[in-house]
Amino acid sequence: MKYRRAIIVVVFVVVALSVQTTLFARLRPFEAAPALGILVVIALSRHLSPEAALLTGFLTGFFEDLLADSVLGLWALTLSVTAFVTVRIRDRLADDVTLVGPAVFALSLGALALFAILSTIFGQKTLADAGLVRKMLLPAAYNLVLGIVVLPIASRLLEVQRRRAGGWQL
Amino acid sequence: MWRPSGVDRATGVFLGLVALSLVLVTFDVRSSGSGGLGETLRDGTQAVFAPVQRFVSSVTSPLVDAVEGISDIVSLREENRRLRDEVSQLEAQLQETTALEARVRELEDILGVEPPEDLATITAQVFAVGISEFDHIRVIDKGREAGIAIDMPVVDEGGLVGRVISVTNQTARIRLITDPTVRVAVRIERTGETGVVTGRGNGPMTLEMFNTDAAILEGDLLVSADGRFPAGISVGRVLESARAQVGFSLRTSAVPTAELSRIDFVKVLVFTQDEAALVDIEEDTGTPVTVPVEDQGPPSEGEPEETPIGETAGTTP
Numbered sequence: 374m375k376y377r378r379a380i381i382v383v384v385f386v387v388v389a390l391s392v393q394t395t396l397f398a399r400l401r402p403f404e405a406a407p408a409l410g411i412l413v414v415i416a417l418s419r420h421l422s423p424e425a426a427l428l429t430g431f432l433t434g435f436f437e438d439l440l441a442d443s444v445l446g447l448w449a450l451t452l453s454v455t456a457f458v459t460v461r462i463r464d465r466l467a468d469d470v471t472l473v474g475p476a477v478f479a480l481s482l483g484a485l486a487l488f489a490i491l492s493t494i495f496g497q498k499t500l501a502d503a504g505l506v507r508k509m510l511l512p513a514a515y516n517l518v519l520g521i522v523v524l525p526i527a528s529r530l531l532e533v534q535r536r537r538a539g540g541w542q543l
Numbered sequence: 544m545w546r547p548s549g550v551d552r553a554t555g556v557f558l559g560l561v562a563l564s565l566v567l568v569t570f571d572v573r574s575s576g577s578g579g580l581g582e583t584l585r586d587g588t589q590a591v592f593a594p595v596q597r598f599v600s601s602v603t604s605p606l607v608d609a610v611e612g613i614s615d616i617v618s619l620r621e622e623n624r625r626l627r628d629e630v631s632q633l634e635a636q637l638q639e640t641t642a643l644e645a646r647v648r649e650l651e652d653i654l655g656v657e658p659p660e661d662l663a664t665i666t667a668q669v670f671a672v673g674i675s676e677f678d679h680i681r682v683i684d685k686g687r688e689a690g691i692a693i694d695m696p697v698v699d700e701g702g703l704v705g706r707v708i709s710v711t712n713q714t715a716r717i718r719l720i721t722d723p724t725v726r727v728a729v730r731i732e733r734t735g736e737t738g739v740v741t742g743r744g745n746g747p748m749t750l751e752m753f754n755t756d757a758a759i760l761e762g763d764l765l766v767s768a769d770g771r772f773p774a775g776i777s778v779g780r781v782l783e784s785a786r787a788q789v790g791f792s793l794r795t796s797a798v799p800t801a802e803l804s805r806i807d808f809v810k811v812l813v814f815t816q817d818e819a820a821l822v823d824i825e826e827d828t829g830t831p832v833t834v835p836v837e838d839q840g841p842p843s844e845g846e847p848e849e850t851p852i853g854e855t856a857g858t859t860p
Binding site: 387388390391392394395396397400401404405406408410423424427428430431435436437438439440441443445446447448449453454457460485488489492495496498499501502503504505507508509511512 | 552566568572585588595610611672678716
């Protein structure tokens with residue numbers, strides 16, 4: 374059964390990154406697109422075991438690194454941090470669902486800011502981008518909106534699997 | 544009461560992954576520019592992921608077409624009026640250009656300058672973009688098998704788009720000229736003065752001139768100078784006029800002439816320079832020889848076609 378959960382996670386990530394690089398290449402309201410990689414890591418980290426969530430964050434980030442034009446490891450580090458913070462706050466989010474939206478926005482914004490700083494440190498000149506603030510705020514806002522759809526889907530898929538498997542272990 | 548669960552073990556795993564990420568970063572930074580495992584992994588991932596991207600792109604394109612169609616209807620009337628104006632302007636320019644071409648030919652004869660060799664081009668379609676807003680890359684559906692190689696310049700009907708940074712058998716990745724790490728040697732078409740434009744992501748590019756005496760006027764066309772790109776390709780238009788102040792460099796902003804936010808079809812120019820020449824040019828940044836670029840006409844699929852480097856569509860004298 375744990376393989377089925379792993380497959381769900383892999384499919385979720387691959388679909389998200391495919392949509393990110395194709396559909397949102399053309400569908401860009403206000404010249405920006407959501408950061409689906411971050412959103413998926415947040416969505417999955419709410420339901421996986423802490424170790425599995427961290428591994429998912431790292432591997433999703435590594436996959437993004439391989440598709441991106443940035444230094445290898447930067448997205449892996451950024452999404453590991455995102456998964457870690459999500460794991461740390463998820464119990465509070467479960468207690469008060471009104472915090473989920475602001476948390477998705479804040480985590481997305483924080484992840485993009487962290488990536489911008491890290492990539493600048495490693496020579497990508499990301500902070501020199503004239504539209505930097507917009508490039509962080511709009512994707513975070515879009516993540517907040519898409520979270521309404523993506524988070525329940527992730528919850529449904531993984532919760533169903535958890536009930537069938539009878540545990541959290543991936 | 545909220546209490547973090549499994550934090551201790553998770554923190555250990557987290558620190559391990561952070562360390563691993565930093566090892567990856569170090570490894571990639573040290574091996575950058577020399578190919579190596581990082582490039583191989585990237586190329587392999589792109590090759591494996593491209594079919595998935597193509598499939599998702601074909602599935603989602605009707606939806607995007609519908610959305611774009613709705614938004615286009617709104618702007619069609621305005622677009623019509625603008626195009627009519629543009630046609631009348633272009634007709635006038637065409638007459639001037641014909642006269643100028645004859646004059647250039649005469650001058651070339653006088654100076655003994657050979658006209659540039661025709662460059663072959665490869666038409667390709669953009670089917671994917673970078674993974675985040677910070678990535679200024681596009682993925683095209685032609686690769687090594689079509690004759691594309693690293694460092695080849697890429698243009699669209701508006702002008703310079705970027706250059707090829709990695710190639711697989713069937714895909715290639717292009718870094719756009721708006722990437723903050725990209726600098727393009729340019730010449731102002733009106734004055735012949737040279738300078739450098741630097742990408743600034745989504746914002747206008749920065750233009751810095753070598754000669755601070757000559758003024759730059761709003762709307763001045765910037766064409767590529769010798770260097771990484773063939774000379775004479777339209778790069779951008781000056782956004783604000785600028786005049787040098789004593790003790791300051793002459794700097795202003797410019798917008799790309801290529802429609803980078805809506806790239807669909809592009810042409811890859813089969814143009815390479817040997818590394819030694821590149822280094823010389825980039826370090827020296829001397830006055831380049833430039834030649835205007837000619838309109839390419841409608842793109843066609845398949846084998847590389849011969850395309851003269853001439854004027855770029857939409858240029859003004």
